[in-house]
Amino acid sequence: MLFRYLFLLLVILPIKAFALIEVDITRGNLNPLPVAVSPLAIDKNSKDNFKKILKKENLGSEIAKIVENNLKQSGLFNPLNKDAFLQEPDIANLKPRFEDWNLIKAQALVTGKVTFVDEKLRVEFRLWDVLAGKEMMALAFTTVPSNWRRVGHIITDKVYERLTGEKGYFDTRIIYISEEGPKTNRIKKLAIMDQDGFNNKFLTLGNELVLTPRFSPTNQMVTYLSYFRNLPRVYLLDIETGMQEVVGDFPGMTFAPRFSPDGKKIIMSFAKDGNSDIYTMDLENRIVERISNHPSIDTSPSYSPDGKYITFNSDRSGYQQIYVMNSNGKNVKRISFGNGLYGTPVWSPRGDLIAFTKLHKGKFYIGVMRTDGTGERLLTENFYQEAPSWSPNGRVLIFYRETKTNSKGEGFSAKLWSIDLTGYNEKMVETETDASDPSWSSLLSN
Amino acid sequence: MNRSVIISFGLHTFFVIITAMSLPFLAKKPIDLPPIISVELIQITDKTNIPFAPKARKIIEKVKEKEKKLVSEQAPPKKIKKQKPDAVPLPDEKIEKIKKIKDKKQNPEKIETEIKQISEFEKKELFDSNNIAALIDKSKVESAETNKKLDKVTQDQDKEMDFIGLTLGEEDALKAQIFGCWSIPLGLPFNENLLVRIKLQLKPDGSIIRSEILDHARMNRPGQGFYKVLAESALRAIKLCQPLRVPSTGYERWKDMQLNFDAREMLEG
Numbered sequence: 001m002l003f004r005y006l007f008l009l010l011v012i013l014p015i016k017a018f019a020l021i022e023v024d025i026t027r028g029n030l031n032p033l034p035v036a037v038s039p040l041a042i043d044k045n046s047k048d049n050f051k052k053i054l055k056k057e058n059l060g061s062e063i064a065k066i067v068e069n070n071l072k073q074s075g076l077f078n079p080l081n082k083d084a085f086l087q088e089p090d091i092a093n094l095k096p097r098f099e100d101w102n103l104i105k106a107q108a109l110v111t112g113k114v115t116f117v118d119e120k121l122r123v124e125f126r127l128w129d130v131l132a133g134k135e136m137m138a139l140a141f142t143t144v145p146s147n148w149r150r151v152g153h154i155i156t157d158k159v160y161e162r163l164t165g166e167k168g169y170f171d172t173r174i175i176y177i178s179e180e181g182p183k184t185n186r187i188k189k190l191a192i193m194d195q196d197g198f199n200n201k202f203l204t205l206g207n208e209l210v211l212t213p214r215f216s217p218t219n220q221m222v223t224y225l226s227y228f229r230n231l232p233r234v235y236l237l238d239i240e241t242g243m244q245e246v247v248g249d250f251p252g253m254t255f256a257p258r259f260s261p262d263g264k265k266i267i268m269s270f271a272k273d274g275n276s277d278i279y280t281m282d283l284e285n286r287i288v289e290r291i292s293n294h295p296s297i298d299t300s301p302s303y304s305p306d307g308k309y310i311t312f313n314s315d316r317s318g319y320q321q322i323y324v325m326n327s328n329g330k331n332v333k334r335i336s337f338g339n340g341l342y343g344t345p346v347w348s349p350r351g352d353l354i355a356f357t358k359l360h361k362g363k364f365y366i367g368v369m370r371t372d373g374t375g376e377r378l379l380t381e382n383f384y385q386e387a388p389s390w391s392p393n394g395r396v397l398i399f400y401r402e403t404k405t406n407s408k409g410e411g412f413s414a415k416l417w418s419i420d421l422t423g424y425n426e427k428m429v430e431t432e433t434d435a436s437d438p439s440w441s442s443l444l445s446n
Numbered sequence: 447m448n449r450s451v452i453i454s455f456g457l458h459t460f461f462v463i464i465t466a467m468s469l470p471f472l473a474k475k476p477i478d479l480p481p482i483i484s485v486e487l488i489q490i491t492d493k494t495n496i497p498f499a500p501k502a503r504k505i506i507e508k509v510k511e512k513e514k515k516l517v518s519e520q521a522p523p524k525k526i527k528k529q530k531p532d533a534v535p536l537p538d539e540k541i542e543k544i545k546k547i548k549d550k551k552q553n554p555e556k557i558e559t560e561i562k563q564i565s566e567f568e569k570k571e572l573f574d575s576n577n578i579a580a581l582i583d584k585s586k587v588e589s590a591e592t593n594k595k596l597d598k599v600t601q602d603q604d605k606e607m608d609f610i611g612l613t614l615g616e617e618d619a620l621k622a623q624i625f626g627c628w629s630i631p632l633g634l635p636f637n638e639n640l641l642v643r644i645k646l647q648l649k650p651d652g653s654i655i656r657s658e659i660l661d662h663a664r665m666n667r668p669g670q671g672f673y674k675v676l677a678e679s680a681l682r683a684i685k686l687c688q689p690l691r692v693p694s695t696g697y698e699r700w701k702d703m704q705l706n707f708d709a710r711e712m713l714e715g
Contacts, residue, residue, distance in 0.1 A: 020645075021611045022704045023620055026711045028628030028683070076632055107629070107682055129678065131685040136678075165675035166633025395633065422632075 030422070032078035033163065036106035036130075037068040039082070040123065041090035046116035053145050060089065060114045063123065066152025067110060067159065070170045070196065074160065074396075075425030080106055093126065098133045106130050110159060121145045125155050127162055137162050149198060154445050169391035170195060173239075173441045174398060175213045175222055178202060179414055179434040190224060192239065195391075195440070197430040203237065212256045212387075215441040217305075217349070218263035222439075223247065225257060234266065236283070247281065248288075255299050256344075261307045267291070269299040269312070278312055278329075291329040302346045302354075303327070304371070311335075311345040311354050311371075322356055324371065335373030340365075344387055347371070350394035353421075357386040357399075366399050366419065379423040392442045396420045398429065400436040612700060616693045623691045628683035630709050634672045640709040642677045644684065650697045652689035657681060660704070680707040 040060035042050075050059040071077035085092075086100040093111040101109050112125035120142050127137040139158060141151055150171060157168030178191040190203040190210045204210055204226075213224035220239040225232055234247040234257045247257075250270045257268040260280070267280045278292040278301045292298045296316035303310055311324050322336040322345045336342040340360025347354055351371070358365040358378065364385045367378040385401035398418045405411040414436045416429040429438075612620070634640060643660040659665065659681070665674040684690075684705070692700055 019611065020702055020704050021700055022706060023612070023617055024706045024708060025621060025624050025628060025680075025683075026708050027621075027625045028630040028679075028709070028712060029626060030632065030712075031629060033629045107686070129682065131682045132678070160633075163675065164631045164633030165635075165672040393633070 032076055033107055034078045034080055034105050035071060035108040035110065035159075035163075036080045036085065036101055036104065037064050037071070037110045038085060038087070038092045038112075039064045039089045040112035040114045040125070041093045042114045046114060049116040050114075050121070050145060054148065056148075059121075059148060060112070063114065063148060063152045063155070064110075064112075066149060066196075067156045070153065070156035071159065073196070073427060075420055075422070076160075076164060080104055093124075096128055096130075098128075098130050101128075101130045108136070108159075108163060110155070112155070116145075117142070119145075121148055121151065123151050123155070125158075127159055149194065150444070153194070153196075157443070157445070166395065167393045167443065169393045169396060169440070169443070171443055171445045172392060173220075173444065174416070174429070174438050175203075175215060175239075175441070176400075176416060176431070176435045176438040177210060177213065178431070179436055180206075183412060190222075190237075191431075191433075191435070193431070195429075200432050203242075212437055214256070214258045214439045216259045216263045217261050217442055218259075220441065220444070221259075221263065223257045223259060223266055225255070232270075234268065234281075247283070248286065256301070258302055260303050261305050267301045267303060267310065269301060278310070291327075292325070292332070293329070298323075300344050304347045305349055305351045309347075309371075311347055313343045313345055313356075322354065322369075322373070324354075335371070336369065336376075337373065338376055346388055346390060348390050348394040349392055353394070355388040355390060355397050357388065366397060368397075368421065377423065379419050379421070380417075380426055385417070387437050389439045391440050398438045398440055400438060402436075612693065619691045623687050624683055624705070627687040628707065629679060630712050631672075631675050631679050632713070634676060634709060634713055640672075640676055640713065642673070642680045642707040644677075644680055644705045644707065646684065646690075646703045646705060648690065648692060648701055648703060650701075652692040654684060654688050654690070657684055676707070676709060680705070683707075 039058070040063050042058060042060035047058060047060075050056055056062050068079040071079050084104045086103070087097055089111065090113075092109070093113050096109055096111060107130055109128040109130050110125060111128065112123060115122045115124075121144065122140060122142045124138070124140040126135055128134070129136050137158060139155075141154060143151060153171040156170040160166075160168035160170070172195045173192055174195055175190065175192045178189045180187045180189075187206040188210050189206040190213055191200060192203060193200040209227040211225040211227075213222050215222055222237045222239060224235055224237065226235055227233070231249055233249050235244055236247055237244045247266060250268075255269045255276075257266045259266060264284065265280045265282055267278065269276055269278050275295060276297045276299060277290060277294065278298050279288050279290050281288045291301070291310065292312070292314075294314065294316055296314050297320075298312055298314045298316075301310050301312040308327055309324055310327055310329075311322060313320050314323050315321075316323075317334060320341040320343055321334055322342045323332055323334050325332040335354070336356070338358070338360075340358050342356050342358050344357045345354050346356070348368075353368045354371055355366065355368050358367055363381055364383070365378040366380050366385060366388050367376060369376040379397070382401050383403065385399055388397040388399040390397060396418050397420075398416055400414055401417050402412050402414045405413050414434040416431055416435045416438050417426060418429055419426040429435075611617075645658045645660055646654055647656040649655055659677050661673075664670050665677055667673075
């Protein structure tokens with residue numbers, strides 16, 4: 001009985017308990033993350049070999065520069081100045097002294113090693129969390145030495161994905177129309193380059209007018225429009241093999257062929273009997289199917305990533321606006337209701353947004369809106385700009401912009417520009433010539 | 447039978463005493479709120495243009511006499527030591543010295559302006575720097591008393607706050623500090639559950655003894671890569687921010703703390 005009482009007493013005995021304090025952190029900063037990219041260590045033998053093959057003095061430093069430049073261009077990272085680094089690359093790669101990197105305010109550190117093994121380039125790299133003092137990732141790649149730039153891009157993609165939570169967009173290419181000569185007699189060629197502007201190649205000679213090249217979302221195929229003897233023709237081009245084929249000749253004005261998400265169809269608009277509508281063509285059996293049927297002008301179709309919906313622009317309301325319909329052409333809904341004219345809608349690879357060009361009061365805007373038309377945000381404004389194309393991760397848009405070359409408005413220049421969804425990180429993409437109509441490829445390393 | 451009754455009685459008494467002693471809220475006194483002090487804002491000219499009245503003079507002189515004592519009592523002993531031992535300070539000199547001491551304590555410019563304004567409008571005999579100093583001192587004494595009273599309230603409340611948590615000001619200071627340290631990974635999908643709960647054990651100076659992600663298992667779950675990225679960014683923020691801006695008192699109440707990092711608001715916007 002006594003024990004029962006004592007037990008009860010111990011259980012009920014009030015103990016002074018402290019409630020755990022909870023603090024909700026709902027805001028943070030959007031400043032670029034300070035990251036240190038240490039030059040990749042390289043031994044003397046490998047250095048000499050790569051110097052012979054690639055004519056590069058220090059391949060380790062060159063690859064680190066690519067990573068650094070990519071991270072900086074993304075706007076999400078702030079690569080720190082190498083002059084402030086206290087640790088040598090070879091030692092940092094083995095075991096970083098985190099106190100040294102902490103001292104220069106680095107939150108992440110990239111180290112690595114480059115070696116020449118069996119006539120091949122082997123690159124090891126490690127990503128470190130400086131504040132936690134631990135390794136976040138370690139990978140190694142082996143490839144032919146000529147692929148050294150791609151290795152830099154792949155490393156950036158891995159670092160980007162590990163630190164931001166979304167896939168990168170650096171090991172990608174951009175196809176565009178290279179333009180030269182006066183506006184009245186413009187020579188237009190199909191050209192391709194890495195996303196950072198390097199490795200530029202021309203794919204056509206410029207004898208024929210080429211327009212609107214678009215990458216396939218699944219592989220390295222491109223569809224584009226070319227005028228052969230003044231007739232519009234849709235082509236398919238395999239970037240890897242260089243093989244090209246004619247998909248078909250189409251009547252009247254044909255615009256903007258684009259792949260379906262599975263890469264099996266091409267969607268485009270062309271004018272039949274004076275009425276421009278949206279059509280698809282099955283690439284296997286070449287059967288053309290009419291999707292929209294309306295007396296108005298329907299153009300610029302783009303599939304949603306799941307292939308269930310199509311966005312396009314139409315003037316059926318009296319003014320050019322953006323619409324969304326099912327992939328079979330049913331259930332057409334207008335989604336843009338702002339002032340001005342809307343065009344070139346492109347569905348984001350993430351599926352959450354539609355990018356567009358807007359013309360309002362004589363100015364062109366590149367903007368985004370949700371797929372139901374809400375949340376319209378204009379990212380950039382200029383005298384003339386259009387044709388946005390999404391990066392494969394749906395974070396960055398590339399478009400082209402024409403600018404007056406002098407104050408009188410004489411002459412003009414067309415260049416490619418990129419902007420991210422924040423609207424703050426706007427940058428010109430360097431090209432050898434004037435450029436227009438860009439299209440971003442999917443990740444090459446997927 | 448009797449033995450059982452005695453044991454039962456003894457244990458019940460013990461239980462009641464323990465309960466009464468260790469549950470302070472049972473004996474909670476009503477919170478003693480400080481009285482509201484009403485402050486009337488008036489134009490300075492209204493005050494300085496008050497016509498001189500003989501009745502007022504008597505009142506001022508009375509106050510002067512009272513405040514003289516107060517001022518001399520409050521003068522710092524060191525200053526007095528510096529005076530020549532043989533010299534007996536004249537009343538005027540004494541006033542001068544007191545004024546100097548007060549000048550050091552208060553904002554000198556402000557006092558100067560007040561003196562100037564009064565001296566322009568009032569007769570010489572009405573102006574008395576000692577009076578001003580005394581009034582200032584009187585207000586100091588009053589404010590000290592009020593502070594004492596407030597301190598009492600704070601101590602009482604502090605006991606209660608052991609069970610309550612951080613005050614709004616303390617919480618805001620901590621939040622503001624962490625906001626600056628947390629670089630939100632912008633690539634995260636905004637429609638997912640983006641809440642990371644981290645339990646901290648803190649030192650009295652706000653530095654971290656231990657940090658623990660409460661839903662750690664989720665970090666390695668397939669398809670939850672974004673959660674890992676978010677959790678790591680939150681841990682980086684805590685490490686970058688330490689020592690955290692914690693209150694200087696009441697260590698017991700905040701030595702264990704939970705921070706809930708929620709990125710949805712930022713990523714949706």
